[in-house]
Amino acid sequence: xxxxxxxxxxxxxxxxxxxxxxxxxxxxxxxxxxxxxxxxxxxxxxxxxxxxxxxxxxxxxxxxxxxxxxxxxxxxxxxxxxxxxxxxxxxxxxxxxxxxxxxxxxxxxxxxxxxxxxxxxxxxxxxxxxxxxxxxxxxxxxxxxxxxxxxxxxxxxxxxxxxxxxxxxxxxxxxxxxxx
Numbered sequence: 376x377x378x379x380x381x382x383x384x385x386x387x388x389x390x391x392x393x394x395x396x397x398x399x400x401x402x403x404x405x406x407x408x409x410x411x412x413x414x415x416x417x418x419x420x421x422x423x424x425x426x427x428x429x430x431x432x433x434x435x436x437x438x439x440x441x442x443x444x445x446x447x448x449x450x451x452x453x454x455x456x457x458x459x460x461x462x463x464x465x466x467x468x469x470x471x472x473x474x475x476x477x478x479x480x481x482x483x484x485x486x487x488x489x490x491x492x493x494x495x496x497x498x499x500x501x502x503x504x505x506x507x508x509x510x511x512x513x514x515x516x517x518x519x520x521x522x523x524x525x526x527x528x529x530x531x532x533x534x535x536x537x538x539x540x541x542x543x544x545x546x547x548x549x550x551x552x553x554x555x
Contacts, residue, residue, distance in 0.1 A: 396420045416466040422492045446487045
């Protein structure tokens with residue numbers, strides 16, 4: 376086996392110099408999407424990225440719905456997989472064979488399919504507003520009023536622990552405590 380590549384660490388704000396693909400947290404955390412493979416979730420994130428490009432290019436149908444064109448060959452290149460795997464992952468997302476996050480429309484005549492990327496936020500039947508996708512399941516409600524009160528680790532205790540230095544009483548400055 377070959378020797379591993381040597382990578383350097385990020386320093387300061389260097390990590391912000393790159394572009395990132397965004398995979399919605401809801402696809403990872405929500406029980407409704409647990410059956411999707413990681414590749415399907417990544418592909419959906421790639422499709423969402425392409426949606427922004429489609430909007431800039433004005434790729435809208437007669438009903439004002441944005442669409443993308445994403446060939447199997449492009450998916451193979453982006454995911455680094457075989458044609459069979461690309462077809463399988465796309466089928467996981469498809470409305471006719473999979474969960475329904477995308478809908479493919481065949482154009483024929485050797486033209487690539489049009490793909491409608493559907494909104495992953497599902498509305499409950501009895502509610503008018505959509506499900507809140509930004510709520511983190513890892514962090515509960517924070518009571519800011521309560522957290523402003525001093526606690527055992529509060530500012531006052533930290534100041535008492537450090538104390539004020541007595542420069543007049545300390546004759547020699549050493550790294551040792553002034554009691555020694």
